[in-house]
Amino acid sequence: MQDHAQAAVIDHGTSTPVISAKSLDLTFQTNDGPVHALSGIDLDIGKGEFVSFIGPSGCGKTTFLRCVAALETPTGGSLTVNGMSPDESRKARAYGYVFQAAGLYPWRTIEKNIALPLEIMGYSKAEQAERIVRVLDLVELSNFGKKYPWQLSGGMQQRASIARALAFDADILLMDEPFGALDEIVRDHLNEQLLALWARTDKTIGFVTHSIPEAVYLSTKIVVMSPRPGRITDIIDSPLPKERPLDIRDTPEFLAVAHRVREGLRAGHAYDD
Numbered sequence: 039m040q041d042h043a044q045a046a047v048i049d050h051g052t053s054t055p056v057i058s059a060k061s062l063d064l065t066f067q068t069n070d071g072p073v074h075a076l077s078g079i080d081l082d083i084g085k086g087e088f089v090s091f092i093g094p095s096g097c098g099k100t101t102f103l104r105c106v107a108a109l110e111t112p113t114g115g116s117l118t119v120n121g122m123s124p125d126e127s128r129k130a131r132a133y134g135y136v137f138q139a140a141g142l143y144p145w146r147t148i149e150k151n152i153a154l155p156l157e158i159m160g161y162s163k164a165e166q167a168e169r170i171v172r173v174l175d176l177v178e179l180s181n182f183g184k185k186y187p188w189q190l191s192g193g194m195q196q197r198a199s200i201a202r203a204l205a206f207d208a209d210i211l212l213m214d215e216p217f218g219a220l221d222e223i224v225r226d227h228l229n230e231q232l233l234a235l236w237a238r239t240d241k242t243i244g245f246v247t248h249s250i251p252e253a254v255y256l257s258t259k260i261v262v263m264s265p266r267p268g269r270i271t272d273i274i275d276s277p278l279p280k281e282r283p284l285d286i287r288d289t290p291e292f293l294a295v296a297h298r299v300r301e302g303l304r305a306g307h308a309y310d311d
């Protein structure tokens with residue numbers, strides 16, 4: 039873990055960005071007129087960074103992740119993922135995507151849920167089995183592969199959906215409010231596990247949240263956004279160390295970052311007045 043931490047610090051900001059947005063715009067045309075979901079987004083995300091997107095409802099957090107995943111098409115500016123267009127990256131299986139709801143099929147066991155996208159992609163049975171064992175281990179669900187989703191707690195189901203997203207071994211993990219529906223204790227535990235997983239795998243993570251403590255606890259970089267038009271109001275490179283016990287949240291350094299995030303959110307709201 040320590041080696042990873044040092045490597046990530048050295049890499050930080052110096053490597054070619056994994057995700058790079060320049061003057062990115064996306065305007066939806068609706069019956070009520072244009073909706074400026076993203077406006078002038080400039081953002082570089084380096085390899086191995088953990089980047090949180092925080093801001094009020096409608097500021098474009100999900101839309102940005104969806105653009106990265108080639109699920110939306112920007113109307114202006116440029117966006118590259120691993121140096122390619124988002125569509126090329128999607129075809130190269132550059133990322134896994136975790137949604138707010140775990141979205142597991144109730145009639146399939148956890149193993150079979152993880153296997154489904156691998157089956158569709160034509161992986162052999164042996165390759166599927168090997169990957170399932172590996173990703174269940176990563177999310178600490180090794181003994182639960184034969185269970186059905188309803189036999190697992192909400193937190194465990196969300197870990198299973200993370201395992202499914204990891205099964206392709208993509209370098210990028212896009213997570214859209216994965217823990218938003220869980221209670222605080224479970225969420226704390228999952229936050230710790232996610233940090234440990236990130237340290238073990240060196241993934242680049244884009245993470246949407248509404249929670250200031252969650253964003254500060256998890257991230258190397260926090261992107262603060264505001265709505266109408268959806269834009270970035272602050273980008274904070276976290277000064278916190280990579281090793282983060284939960285009680286780091288009581289330290290002055292943590293509280294200072296949280297304060298800056300809150301100020302950024304407040305500035306965004308003032309714009310609407």
Ligand SMILES: Nc1ncnc2c1ncn2[C@@H]1O[C@H](COP(=O)(O)OP(=O)(O)OP(=O)(O)O)[C@@H](O)[C@H]1O
Pocket residue numbers: 066067068073074075093094095096097098099100101102268
């Ligand atoms: N397909 C669509 N068609 C029209 N408008 C859309 C579409 N998708 C998103 N929007 C609008 O774009 C804006 C940004 O939406 P987005 O879902 O990205 O916000 P968000 O920050 O993720 O919000 P939340 O925190 O509620 O999930 C909103 O005003 C939303 O209504």
